[in-house]
Amino acid sequence: MTAGEHHVAEVEMEAVAEESSHQLRRRRGEEAAAGEGEAEAMSMERVFDEKPVPTWREQLTVRAFAVSALLGVMFSIIVMKLNLTTGIIPSLNVSAGLLGFFFVRTWARVLEKTGLLKQPFTRQENTVIQTCVVATSGIAFSGGFGSYLFAMSDTIAKQTTEENDAQNIKNPKLGWMIGFLFVVSFLGLFSLVPLRKIMIIDYKLTYPSGTATAHLINSFHTPQGAKLAKKQVRTLGKFFVVSFLWGFFQWFYTAGDDCGFAAFPTLGLQAYEHKFYFDFSATYVGVGMICPYLVNISVLLGGILSWGIMWPLIDAKKGDWYPAGLSPTSLHGLQGYRVFIAIALILGDGLYNFFKVLGRTISTFISQVKSKGNAATLPISDDSSPITTSGISFDDRRRTELFLRDQIQKPIAFGGYVVVAAVSIATLPHIFPQLKWYYVLVAYIFAPVLAFCNAYGCGLTDWSLASTYGKLAIFTIGAWAGASNGGVLAGLAACGVMMSIVSTASDLMQDFKTGYLTLTSPRSMFVSQVIGTAMGCVIAPSVFWLFFKAFKDIGVPGSEYPSPNALVYRNMAILGVDGFSSLPKHCLTLCYIFFGAAILINLLRDVVGKKVARFIPLPMAMAIPFYLGSYFAIDMCVGSLILFVWELIDKAKAATFGPAVASGLICGDGIWTLPQSVLALVQVKPPICMKFLSRSMNAKVDTYIATLS
DSSP states (O other), X not given: OOTTSHXXXXXXXXXXXHHHHHHHHHHHXXXXXXXXXXXXXXXXXXXXXXXXXXXXXXXXXXXXXXXXXXXXXXXXXXXXXXXXXXXXXXXXXHHHHHHHHHHHHHHHHHHHHHTOOOSOOOXXXXXXXXXXXXXXXXXXXXXXXXXXXXXXXXXXXXXXXSSOSGXXXXXXXXXXXXXXXXXXXXXXXXXXXXXXXXXXXXXXXXXXXXXXXXXXXXXXXXXXXXXXXXXXXXXXXXXXXXXXXXXXXXXXXXXXXXXXXXXXXXTOHHHHHTTOOXXXXXXXXXXXXXXXXXXXXXXXXXXXXXXXXXXXXXXXXXTTTBOTTOOTTOTTTHHHHHHHHHHHHHHHHHHHHHHHHHHHHHHHHHHHXXXXXXXXXXXXXXXXXXXXXXXXXXXXXXXXXXXXXXXXXXXXXXXXHHHHHHHHHHHHHHHOTTSOHHHHHHHHXXXXXXXXXXXXXXXXXXXXXXXXXXXXXXXXXXXXXXXXXXXXXXXXXXXXXXXXXXXXXXXXXXXXXXXXXXXXXXXXXXXXXXXXXXXXXXXXXXXXXXXXXXXXXXXXXXXXXXOHHHHHHXXXXXXXHHTTTTSOTTHHHHHHHHHHHHHHHHHHHHHHOHHHHTTSOOHHHHHHHHHHOSHHHHXXXXXXXXXHHHHHHOHXXXXXXXXXXXXXXXXXXXXXXXXXXXXXXXXOOOSOBOOOOOHHHHHHHHHHHHHHO
């Protein structure tokens, strides 16, 4: 993730998963203290022991994919809006699980009353829905609509003065975007299928997000869990309606630029000029309730450091450090410091975590391989090296048996990878002539190794570093192609290729872990992931196309949808082919300082331990407001404050219903974007402009209006 993309979501998911793992450890400790007999009685699979496990075909129902398509559209709209505003994407897994449970349970009850219910709603079907929805909405993120893909456009290229010639520009079109996603999004699904037994059973990787999701779904389908889920869904629905209506109400006052509640100078006009204000966004209040406190505080600190201290000081150097008459969007002026210092922080944080996770992955993998003893072969596929079930719990025994029952044959995995890779190598140069076939071939040769590293590291730490691999592809392929051969466009396209592979591979392993813990067939999980990915390849670009056509200033700084990460990615690609010659005075020195600071802060966080580290800010989160400002950070901190006060009053209720309230706020405001886009397309404009002026400016306006009358 770059400036606010996936890394914040990863940190947030790590916190959620860590909380879940604490609960799991506590539960296991209680079971151990109560004795083996009682632990067996408290076993999750004992609760479901009397219920037959559906076959993998029975888990794949028409209603599951109908609900998945509906929720996929909803979540794709939400993710797209977040992509094009700040790029902070919270985890929507809880919302997907909750709403999937609600829709199918409602469907089943209606059919049950009419006597037409043929198949009960199971946790396996719930898992299939959650997997499919996350796969669908995941394409809205990994498709690069707010980053590498939109960075190719003329809109973003105009904001730079280097490498913005025709060979480095490709404007969005619905046809080629859908085609591109179809040829790059499926390869990751085949790359690691043969290793699923190693990852899940032999090495027992945690995959905290997958584990947390599985326990959520398991709890829904117990009698007590079903009652709680209904209350959570009811709460989510209430705040969904409130958020939707609030978005509708705000729309009436946005008839011009800088109009409406989003431009409310809540902290004063001087603070508003420096991007410090509360913009009444239900979305980012909800995001703040989901993200850990540390993420929100880090974002606010980054805003204070940049817009409160650094940019005013650098602005005072106008005429010395950079020419005074430049456009506000010129990268040779203040905007250059904003963008490139943010990139330095992002790269420093990303590379540190990349090498940390890679080192831990390699050392742990080597030690686990050695622990296998003198075995001649590794248990790479389902049919190798039988599992010994003596001495393991009933739950593990039951889950292992079901996990190994429905095999995904190796020829399907290997053959699928080769076929999809061949199609991709042949097709991509026609979509991007600058991306030669041998660039793609080299990427696909190394991709399985990188996908394994990412999936293994994600299983250990819950951190997916897909965007870091994408950035490496930008620099390597871009430099290989060179500036004279469309290296900027080649690097951005290569970023999409690499990101798609390593991201979908780790997502699939997370889903396999969820399926393992819910007794969902790996075969049905794989099929649902494929179907969800296919739906996402159509839904995500269609949603983006709707935004692109409805909002004419999309990607323009200061607009409703500035798409800040697109400019960041394009400038990374320019750096890859041109070097540092285009940076303004002292910008490179400041970049070195912040690059080193990001590494030192991360190192300090690892050295001091978790108790102290939770008070040390996250460099990646701090980088987000360097370019955008602090208005959304204030929204997020308001969300944190609401949750904090709620926890002081009733911690249990806040923990239970907080995610539902946050999800309702995010979903309602996100879905309002759909009718707002339709209104924009049919040229229906808001009737009122609510604007805020200083007292002196207001007096001048009054005087001017008096002269007209």
